[in-house]
Amino acid sequence: MATATASPAARPLNKEDYKTLSLSSLGGTLEFYDFVIYAIYIEVVVKPLFLPLSAAGTIWADVYAWGGFAAGYIARPIGGIIMAHFGDKLGRKKMFTLSVAMMAAPTFVIGIMPTYETIGILAPVLLILMRMLQGAAIGGEMPGAWVFIAEHTPKHRYGLGIGVLTSGITGGIMLGFLVSILIDVVFTKQEVLDYAWRIPFIVGGLFGVISVYLRRFLSETPIFKEMAEKKELAKEIPVVTVMKEHKWACVIVALLTWTLSTTVMVGILMTPNAILPKIYGFEVIDARVVGCILALTLTIGCILFGFLEDKIKTRATMLLAWGGLAVTASIFYYVLTLKPEINTVYWVAALMGLFTGAISTTPIIATRAFPAAIRYSGLSFSYNLAYAVFSAITPMLTLALLAKSPMGPAWYISFVAILGICVAFIPLAYKGYQEKALA
16 A cells, blocks of 8 residues: 655745744744743742742752652653544644643643642642643644654755754743743842742743644644545554554654753753752852753754754764764863853853754654654654653752762763764664565
């Protein structure tokens, strides 16, 4: 039986392509903002307002606060697998839109919910529950977004398309830092604790409504429509096919997810929100400016390495991107030990952030590792399951490494960077899924 092509034929990008990329990227920005704003406020809001005073300054405060962040990742496989199932059965666009709506509601609820002082232990319980709902939403969003763009973008612009979309998603991190900096500038610390911390979450809920509206203007992917017309959609439950026939693709995606999750969590989220203020004594606003710089150059790096994928292909791009990250991460965390001027920190953060854009190579490889009929389910299952595992251990492992040496984060990031380079030389990673020839 003939099968739908893995990606649209080679052709120039047209007006419809640009609209799809723009709306998908902007929607991803707004949704990922909702997901990461929690991490930005862990130290200044979550710990003092959602935990009892007796927990202040203890290791249990760190375990709960960053565990709450990880809870969002632990819930990702559930939402991801369910939405991917229907994405492979009913269409990419429907699930792509649903994930945004699912993110907006819990974000808004966090913005209006009472704190520990008002309802006691229910406050941290409700907060974790909202984080898990957010995780279920993002579990469907990111694989869905990558598949959506992979099936819209012509094959000789495939890397750039995925890179641009990933830059939009990471732009949500930058937006989160910008909003938090604005809050710090406009309000006093006491005002932030009293009420102003709610503003970013309430605004995030409104962002979600905007994202749902924007995605009404997107069209279903041509590859899904072709499969539906030819009746080539998966006959059995897609994730069952994934586990039976595509185990090696799942392993590749899981390993690359380890590289992506560690790089984002340690380099972009934990460093400005926990390491800089707690280990090195940075002022909160200075640390957030560093985070904003990291996120800005990360966004640029995603586009750069997506572009290079189309030009110099996978192995060379992975070697340059992940090798560069191992080097620049080592430089960044070493410079911190020298207690430099803040301007120096800004420059080395910008350099590391650029090579953190290596994360865009993960979805580039992952989306082509599965056949089109079960692509959404294959990517969502392997990516979200791996993300749940590695995000659960990464905060505690990073803190443990920091206890051994201030270079601990650099060791961890360098390790996963080298892992990414090794994976790049596996044939399935650089060639993608190949249809078996018919007898």
